[in-house]
Amino acid sequence: MQRTLFVVDDNEVNRATAKQTLEGRYRVFPLPSALKMLELLEKVVPDLILLDIEMPQMSGVDAVAKIKANSAWENIPFMFMTSWGEDLMMNHCLQLGAFDIVHKPFVGAVLINRVENCLKIDGLIQRAERMGRNQAGLACVLSDIIESRDVKNAGHVERIAAYVKLMVAALLEKGVYAEELRAWDMDAVVVAAMLHDVGKISVPEAILGGSNLTMEQYAVLWGHAATGEAIMDALSAKSEDKDLWPLARRFAGCHHENWNGSGYPNALKGEQIPLEGRILAVVDMYDELRCGRYQAAVDHTRAVGLIQRDADVRYDPKIVAAFLEIQKAVAQIAEGKTAKAEPAPDAPSIAKKLLGMGMAIDDIVTATSLSRKDVERLRDAETE
Numbered sequence: 040m041q042r043t044l045f046v047v048d049d050n051e052v053n054r055a056t057a058k059q060t061l062e063g064r065y066r067v068f069p070l071p072s073a074l075k076m077l078e079l080l081e082k083v084v085p086d087l088i089l090l091d092i093e094m095p096q097m098s099g100v101d102a103v104a105k106i107k108a109n110s111a112w113e114n115i116p117f118m119f120m121t122s123w124g125e126d127l128m129m130n131h132c133l134q135l136g137a138f139d140i141v142h143k144p145f146v147g148a149v150l151i152n153r154v155e156n157c158l159k160i161d162g163l164i165q166r167a168e169r170m171g172r173n174q175a176g177l178a179c180v181l182s183d184i185i186e187s188r189d190v191k192n193a194g195h196v197e198r199i200a201a202y203v204k205l206m207v208a209a210l211l212e213k214g215v216y217a218e219e220l221r222a223w224d225m226d227a228v229v230v231a232a233m234l235h236d237v238g239k240i241s242v243p244e245a246i247l248g249g250s251n252l253t254m255e256q257y258a259v260l261w262g263h264a265a266t267g268e269a270i271m272d273a274l275s276a277k278s279e280d281k282d283l284w285p286l287a288r289r290f291a292g293c294h295h296e297n298w299n300g301s302g303y304p305n306a307l308k309g310e311q312i313p314l315e316g317r318i319l320a321v322v323d324m325y326d327e328l329r330c331g332r333y334q335a336a337v338d339h340t341r342a343v344g345l346i347q348r349d350a351d352v353r354y355d356p357k358i359v360a361a362f363l364e365i366q367k368a369v370a371q372i373a374e375g376k377t378a379k380a381e382p383a384p385d386a387p388s389i390a391k392k393l394l395g396m397g398m399a400i401d402d403i404v405t406a407t408s409l410s411r412k413d414v415e416r417l418r419d420a421e422t423e
């Protein structure tokens with residue numbers, strides 16, 4: 040079924056352009072004012088609202104306040120359309136809960152891409168909400184979405200979880216950043232780390248699966264870190280769990296920052312980069328080098344050499360030093376030679392909850408590290 044969009048703009052040309060661009064893919068209602076939008080909302084609840092900011096009678100910002108004040112409409116995703124400077128407005132619009140901001144005059148392909156992304160992200164949030172607050176189940180669903188779109192990336196999420204656990208243990212052992220690390224809730228850290236590339240939902244599959252990317256394609260790929268931050272902010276706003284999503288935001292938004300300030304999306308430098316991002320940067324790059332996601336794969340020695348070369352440039356030198364000490368164990372994870380991760384002590388009770396939620400057996404095995412046989416035994420016991 041076609042999804043429904045409202046395009047609310049007092050400028051007739053903008054309404055016509057948006058309608059012409061989006062019609063065919065979506066059921067589009069062009070509306071000349073926020074008041075007309077509120078009228079139509081009484082009869083039709085759209086999947087997404089594209090809202091001009093500056094309009095006579097009622098501005099887009101005031102219209103959002105009306106939408107948010109009505110429990111039947113408060114969860115409708117919306118994005119602003121603006122010709123204002125991005126730097127001035129971006130933060131304010133995002134704080135209001137906008138999924139995105141699209142600039143006028145529209146570029147057709149950009150508008151379509153932004154609308155598709157908003158709808159995908161909203162779908163992802165709805166799925167996450169249906170999964171409730173069960174973090175293992177949620178991580179499993181979200182990481183499945185990431186991996187299903189990136190065939191070269193198979194197993195990356197699970198390996199990242201294993202590397203991060205090892206890295207934290209190694210840093211604690213060396214007494215490096217120990218005070219901060221001792222305060223970490225490792226269950227939440229592992230879940231949050233697994234979600235680091237969730238922003239790739241906004242990257243077309245042709246780029247995720249491509250090789251020898253052009254600079255333009257790399258720019259789209261690099262956008263995943265900022266998209267990841269926006270997704271975590273949206274999840275945080277809708278969730279009672281106020282710890283997981285900010286933690287996941289630090290992993291998603293900071294794992295491509297560089298120690299010398301040359302990274303993205305915010306060009307943070309040194310210890311301005313949250314520790315989560317600094318740790319993930321090293322192990323994520325190691326995994327990328329070994330698997331050859333975007334360039335030819337290299338062997339362990341070469342991968343370690345490249346990381347060592349970039350200590351103090353791209354990576355926190357203290358973290359690289361700890362990484363070098365555990366490199367044998369890291370190599371085993373990359374080569375799939377490690378024993379399967381030990382299930383957590385509460386894994387059976389988590390598995391029972393996931394069974395109750397109707398999750399597939401394979402997904403439960405991944406989420407809990409229990410064997411398939413154990414999960415089947417729990418399922419059979421529940422149904423007896």
Ligand SMILES: [Fe+2]
Pocket residue numbers: 235236263294295
């Ligand atoms: Fe990434």
